[in-house]
Amino acid sequence: MNPNLDVSAIRADFPALHQQVFKKPLVYLDNAATTQKPKVVIERLQHYYELENSNIHRGVHHLSQQATVAFEQARKTIAELVHAANSYEIIFTRGTTESVNLVASSLGRLLMKKGDHVLVTAIEHHSNMVPWQQLCEQYDSNLLVARFDQQGVIDLEHYQQLLEKRPKIVAIAHISNALGTINPVKEMISMAHKLDIPVLVDGAQSIAHCPIDVQDLDCDFYAFSAHKAYGPMGIGVLYGKEKWLEKMPPYQFGGEMVDQVSFEKTSFNCLPFKFEAGTPNVGGVLGMETAMNYILEKGYDAIAAHENALLAYATQQLKNIEGLRIFGESPNKASVISFLVHEIHPFDLGTLLDKMGIALRTGHHCAQPIMDFYNIPGTVRASFAMYNTFEEVDVLIQAIKKASAMLR
Amino acid sequence: MNPNLDVSAIRADFPALHQQVFKKPLVYLDNAATTQKPKVVIERLQHYYELENSNIHRGVHHLSQQATVAFEQARKTIAELVHAANSYEIIFTRGTTESVNLVASSLGRLLMKKGDHVLVTAIEHHSNMVPWQQLCEQYDSNLLVARFDQQGVIDLEHYQQLLEKRPKIVAIAHISNALGTINPVKEMISMAHKLDIPVLVDGAQSIAHCPIDVQDLDCDFYAFSAHKAYGPMGIGVLYGKEKWLEKMPPYQFGGEMVDQVSFEKTSFNCLPFKFEAGTPNVGGVLGMETAMNYILEKGYDAIAAHENALLAYATQQLKNIEGLRIFGESPNKASVISFLVHEIHPFDLGTLLDKMGIALRTGHHCAQPIMDFYNIPGTVRASFAMYNTFEEVDVLIQAIKKASAMLR
Amino acid sequence: MSIESIQQTIIDEFSSFDDWMDKYNLLIEMGKDTPMIEAQYKTNNHLISGCQSRVWLHASYRDGKVYFTADSDAVITKGIVNLLIRVFSEQTPDAILNVDLGFLDKIGLKEHLSPTRSNGLLSMVKQMKMYAQVFKLKNG
Amino acid sequence: MSIESIQQTIIDEFSSFDDWMDKYNLLIEMGKDTPMIEAQYKTNNHLISGCQSRVWLHASYRDGKVYFTADSDAVITKGIVNLLIRVFSEQTPDAILNVDLGFLDKIGLKEHLSPTRSNGLLSMVKQMKMYAQVFKLKNG
C-alpha cells in the first residue's frame, strides 16, 4: 500500500469534480451525504448493462451464469474487504437504512418480548435510531440512550449502566455523521458481549475511511451503503454473524429467497439468499465491488492519512475565524466538521457558500437529538473524501469569511 | 403513436443484443426475467454519475437541488405513465417484490386481525404469494387461492366464491410470468370493490407490454420493477391510492421519511416520503424514467402489436413441432410461452438451446404451484420484448428441433 | 401599486446586479425591511413548516385589502419573505389569488422554488393565498 | 486405472470434438452408460438437491474401494454424473478425497460448476467425498 495519495491523479478519476457551479469551480464537501464516483465504477455499470445484463441464480443460459458468477464473486470481494468469516454472511440490501431495518424487524422478532429494552447512543443517525424506537414501541418497551458529552464523546460509564438493564440488542454508529466522533466500538462491543448482548454497528460513515474487520471487532452485525464509499446508489450491505442469520426469520419474501413453495407451506433458501428477496441489483453490486477495489488500491492507510491531514488543517483554519464554533471535538475523529459562525443561521451560510461553488450540507443531518442537545437549529457540515485538497479547504475558509461578513 | 415498430432501429439501440454466445449470435428470449437496456438508459446513468450525482431532498447546494428536481420530475413522469391521480401516490421501492412486501406488512398491520383472510390466485409469482402466505401465518389466518383451469385462465366463479369469505386484501397478477395469462384485472377489481375489499395488482409483467391506467382499473395498489421494462435493476414502483397510503403505517424507518425526531416520539413525513426510508436510488430512478420515456416514444400500441404478432407466429410454429406441449393457452395472453417437448427435461433442452446462442429460462419460474398443478418439473419459457424478431423465432424453432432430436 | 408593477420594480432592482453575491446582498438588506410580525403572533400557530428555516406569517384585513407581517430565523429567507410581502400585501384577495409568480424566475430565485429548499417558499405562497381566500369568503 | 489416467481418457474423448453440440452429444450418450442405482435406493434419502434436475446417488464399499451408482431425471445431468462416476468409482477413499477436478475445466464443463447450474455438480462431488470419508473412518 502506498502511504502517499496522489490526489491530483485521483481527482482525474472523478468526472463530477471537474464542473463549475454558478461559474465557480465546484468544491464538493458533502461527502458524508454521498461521495462522487470514479470513472471505473461508472464504466463498470456501463459494461454490465451493455454486455452482461441478466437475471441471475436460476438461469440456465450463458449470460445468466456469467452474471451469477460475477455477482457471487462480488460477494466474496466484500466479504474479504470487511474480513467476514464466510461470504454467505454478506447480505445485499438497498443500503444502511434497509440493513438496520432488516435486523430491527427480524432480530427483533427473534429476541424481543414485551418490556424488553434496546440500547442506542444519543449520536445515532435517524436510520439507526428510529427503527429501534419503533421496535420498542411495538414491544411496549423502552429505548435506552447512552449519553455523550459536550465534545461529542460517548459516556462509557453511562453506556455500562444502561447495559446492566440487559437490553436485548445494542445498536451503535461506528462514526457519527453529524459530529465526526469515532466511537470505541470494539470496546463497546466487548462490554455488551460480557452480558451476551448482540451488537449492530452502523458503518455508513466508516466504510470509505477506515479498514473494517468484523471478526476483530467481533460485531454481530455491520451495515453500510455503497453510495457513501464511491459506489452506486441503491445498494448496500448487511454483514451478520452466521449464528444470528441462521436463527433469524426472513425479512422480505419472494424470488430467490424461497426454496420450496406450496400454498400450505413454504421453506426458505439457505444463507445468504434467505435475506435477499426479489431480483437483486446485480449492476449495483458489481459497481460496489469496483468501488471497494478502488479504495483498496489506494489503500485505507493512505486515505486515512490524507483525510486526517485535511481534517487537522481545516480545523485549525476554521478556529481562526472569529465567532466560529465547532460541534464535535472528539480526540478520535473522522474528517467531518460541523460548525456555526456567530448566530448566523446554517441555512443562510450554506446558501451563500453554494453560490460560491461550495457544496456542503446544512441542517440537522438526520440527527435531530444532537441538535437538541446543543440547542441549535442545525449546523453547517463540511466532510472530506480522498479527493479533497488543501486548496479546497482554503477556498472554504475564504468563502466562510466572506459570507459571514455579509450575513452579520 | 407509430403503429409500426422499426425493429431493426430498435435493436440498434440495445448494445447487449449484438454479441455472440458460444460463437452464435445471441438470441435473447429471457425478457420476462429481465429485459436488456437501450443506450439512452445506460447513458442516463452515466450522465447522472458523471455530472449530477448528489444526495437529495435536504441539501442546500446546487447539485443536490438539481438532483432533487430531476428525481421529483421522474416521479411525475411515472405518475403520468400509469395515470396516477397524484404524483405522491408513486413510491419508489427496490422492485415488485419489495412493493408487495411493503403492502403486505403495512396494509396487513392496518387491516388484519386474527382469523382474517387474504385472497390470491393460483398463478401468482412467489413474490406475490409468499408475502401474503406469511402474513396469514402471522395472523393465524388462511390464504384463499382462486383456481385456474387447464388453459391457465382464472376461474372467476371460484374467485367470486372466495371473495364472499370477505378476505381483507386481494392480490392478483396482471400478467402471469409463467403462463402468459392476462387476467381480467379490471373486472376482478370491480368484483372485490363491490365488497369493499382493496386490491393489489402485481404488474411486473405488464409494465413493458401494455398501457396501465390505475384510475381506470381502480386498483388500490400497483407494483412493478424497472428492470423488466428496459430500466435499471434495483429500482421499482409501488403505486398506492392516497386514501390507503395516508392510513398505512410506515414500513421502514430512517432518513427522509422522518419528520420530527426525539427519543420520546417520532413523527413521519408526508407522502410519498413516508414510505421512502434511507437515501433513495436517484440514479436508478432517473434511468427508469428514461426507460419509460423510451417505451412511450415507441408507443404501447405498436409494441403490443409487434409482440402479439411474434406470439402468434411462435405459437403456430411451436405447435408444428412433434410432441411439443404449450402450457398457458389463455385467449387473452401476453408474449410469454412456456412449453415442453415429449418427456424431455426442461433443463436438458435449455442447456442445448443455450449452446446454440438462445437465452431462455427453464424451471418453475418462481411459480411452483403452477408446476404442481400440471404435474411437471418445470417448463422451458421463451418471452419476447419489443426488439425480438420473426427470424429469432425461426432460429428458436430450428434449435428446438435439433436439441429434441439429440435428447430423445 | 398593481402587483405587476411591483413585480417589475423588484425585477429591475435585481437586474442591476450580475453577480450572485450582490443579489444575495440585496436580499439580505431587504430582509431588514420586512414588516415585523407582532410578538403575540410569533407562535407555532403562525409557523410555516417545510423549510430548513422557520417562518412566521400573520395576515390582517382592512378596507378590502390584505396586510401581511412576518419574521424568519434565517436572514435570506426573511429577504424572500419580504419580496413576497411587497407583492402580496395591500392587495385585494382576488389579486392575491390570481398572482403569477413568474418574477421569482426572472430574478433568479427559481431554485428557491425547488422541492427541497423552498417547500418553505411554496408553503408561504400557499399560506398567503389561503388567507386571501378566507378573507374573501368572510367579506365577499 | 489411476484417477489421472481416467481423467486423461475423458479429456481425450472430448477433445476430438470442436463443436459444443458434439460434446453434448457425447455427454448424452455417456449418460446411458451410468451404472444405474437400484430402485430401492432411488429415494429422497439419496437425492442430491440444489440443481434444476434431480440426482440420486448411492455408494457401496468393497475390498478397500468405493463403488457408486446413480440416476437423474435429466439426460445431460446423467452424462455428467457418469463422468464423475468414471473418475470416482472403484477408487480408494483416499484417492477420492484427494481428487483434483481440473478435467471438468479441460473438457469445457466448467460452467456446470457455476453457482447456479451446478450447485448440483458441486453437491454431487461433495456427496461423493463424504461417502469416501465415511468409509475411510469406518474401515481405516
Ligand SMILES: Cc1ncc(COP(=O)(O)O)c(C=O)c1O
Ligand atoms: C409476475 C411477477 N411478479 C413479481 C416478480 C418479482 O419481480 P422482482 O424480482 O423484480 O421484484 C416477477 C419477476 O420475477 C414476476 O414475473
Ligand SMILES: Cc1ncc(COP(=O)(O)O)c(C=O)c1O
Ligand atoms: C451514520 C449514518 N447511518 C445511516 C445512514 C443512512 O444511510 P443510507 O441513507 O445510505 O441508508 C447515514 C447516511 O445518511 C449515516 O451517515
